[in-house]
Amino acid sequence: MLNRRVIDRVSQGLRAVLKHSSLAALSFAFSALAVTAVAVFRYGSISQAIENVRGPAVRVSDSSIELGRLTVGRHRANVTIANSTAEQIQVVGGRGSCQCLSFPKLPVSVPPGERTAVQLLVTTYPSGEGQSHEHEFVLFTNHVGSERIGGDVRWRQ
Structure with missing residues (x-):
């Protein structure tokens, strides 16, 4: 019985970690999409945005x-x-x-x-x-x- 309780607790902990990891990954993906959209809207393309930040080639x-x-x-x-x-x-x-x-x-x-x-x-x-x-x-x-x-x-x- 003790082993079953330990397994249940570990499973709950893993589910919580996975849930938070999924939220973090989703948050990162949304942030990257927002930055990309702003760069394309402002500069016309990602490469133009990078050149603007880095300076002329x-x-x-x-x-x-x-x-x-x-x-x-x-x-x-x-x-x-x-x-x-x-x-x-x-x-x-x-x-x-x-x-x-x-x-x-x-x-x-x-x-x-x-x-x-x-x-x-x-x-x-x-x-x-x-x-x-x-x-x-x-x-x-x-x-x-x-x-x-x-x-x-x-x-x-």
């Missing part, structure tokens, strides 16, 4: 470059391009918001999962002492969805 690593105090002349700086895709991409051109910015060493290849420096040439002209400068730049790539990436560069004279 091809991007300028530091989109705001501070060069400090520069004298009149030509100065070189590096713009780092990060490629988180599974394919090699090309940076095929670049342009600044003024003639003082140029990218003389393009095109440049960026291997999958890597970062590559692109040379930025900054030409400064005489201006007022202590004057601050800020200009935007854009780089053009062959990656669909990241055809234009960019940032800004600042310096003082």
